Amino acid sequence: MTTPxxxxxxxxxxxxxxxxxxxxxxxxxxxxFVLPGPNVLDEAxxxxxxQYDRRSAKKADRFAILAVxxxxxxxxxxxxxxxxxxxxxxxxGTMVGGWTTTEPQLRGLHxxxxxxxxxxxxxxxxxAAPQGQISIHLGMTGCAKTLASNRTVLLQALHFAxxxxxxxxxxxxxxxxxxxxxxxxxxxxxxxxQGLDAPPLGExxxFVLxxxxxxxxxxxxxxxxxxxxxxxxxxxxxxxxxxxxxPTTEWARALSxxxxxxxxxxGSPAAGRSRRCLVALLxxxxxxxxxxxxxxxxxxxxxxxxxxxxxxxxPKAPHLDRLAAHPLAAMEACLAALRNGTHSNFLLIAADxxxxxxxxxxxxx
Numbered sequence: 001m002t003t004p005x006x007x008x009x010x011x012x013x014x015x016x017x018x019x020x021x022x023x024x025x026x027x028x029x030x031x032x033f034v035l036p037g038p039n040v041l042d043e044a045x046x047x048x049x050x051q052y053d054r055r056s057a058k059k060a061d062r063f064a065i066l067a068v069x070x071x072x073x074x075x076x077x078x079x080x081x082x083x084x085x086x087x088x089x090x091x092x093g094t095m096v097g098g099w100t101t102t103e104p105q106l107r108g109l110h111x112x113x114x115x116x117x118x119x120x121x122x123x124x125x126x127x128a129a130p131q132g133q134i135s136i137h138l139g140m141t142g143c144a145k146t147l148a149s150n151r152t153v154l155l156q157a158l159h160f161a162x163x164x165x166x167x168x169x170x171x172x173x174x175x176x177x178x179x180x181x182x183x184x185x186x187x188x189x190x191x192x193x194q195g196l197d198a199p200p201l202g203e204x205x206x207f208v209l210x211x212x213x214x215x216x217x218x219x220x221x222x223x224x225x226x227x228x229x230x231x232x233x234x235x236x237x238x239x240x241x242x243x244x245x246x247p248t249t250e251w252a253r254a255l256s257x258x259x260x261x262x263x264x265x266x267g268s269p270a271a272g273r274s275r276r277c278l279v280a281l282l283x284x285x286x287x288x289x290x291x292x293x294x295x296x297x298x299x300x301x302x303x304x305x306x307x308x309x310x311x312x313x314x315p316k317a318p319h320l321d322r323l324a325a326h327p328l329a330a331m332e333a334c335l336a337a338l339r340n341g342t343h344s345n346f347l348l349i350a351a352d353x354x355x356x357x358x359x360x361x362x363x364x365x
Contacts, residue, residue, distance in 0.1 A: 032073025
């Protein structure tokens, strides 16, 4: 992961580069989403999706249980055998952590003392809890990593996973995020900060299963389902020594001087083909998506896609807007469009303060 740091406007155009991995085709073998909309799932329905009993649920926060449910759906869409699933890696991006457990515990601590604290608190609130719950309940013993960052963290996780697959360190990686900050305290703070008209916070989880080049054994279960490729992903941070977010003009200038993506995959269906591309723009909260439009052109050029084939997709998930799960609604809709054949490329661009990340999916004929 490249993290250049600069203190002046000119310096961020000369970041220290790390060796880039050799690019090759990385297939998306399955995807699973649990997105209940502005409401939350009934607890019984959630436990059924995740295949948890009541005893196991007491040892896990809601955001971890959501992650297990989405991970099960992603694995069910691919045909990994038992050995492949056991060796599969896990990369989880998160921002908030396990507050549906932490808040009641803290309330009990202040009202009644230490006797009200659960022995499972330390392991349930921890940002890496989804990673641990997935590995335990799905029997996955491969390398696992959790990234804790801002609202671009899911795309950072995709970038990290793509690098691991290019380097040959893993054959399969499950990548995703999960958020469930639905508590009275957090909702009250959200309403106070954003106003009474602000949409309530929601919850959601989503995972995709990526497989390394040459794994011909991994195919969709159903004949006729279009195969998908994660051809490129990138993440960059900039510190300009100024207050506030990095202006879009500075991002566009930085992208014109140095590519965001690792070299797109050789032989990618995106290269040299005139095909329609959905672009989802996810800006910082309270900023219109149109401010990110200047970033589309340099990223489309990197991918060798035609500018004329670009079509904007407007994500409609305000309940996820301030969470790491905010790309999930756009991913679910746009990946469905790729599978249905209405589009052949999907470019997801997210920005938050000093962080910019993007990922490109395409179909394989």
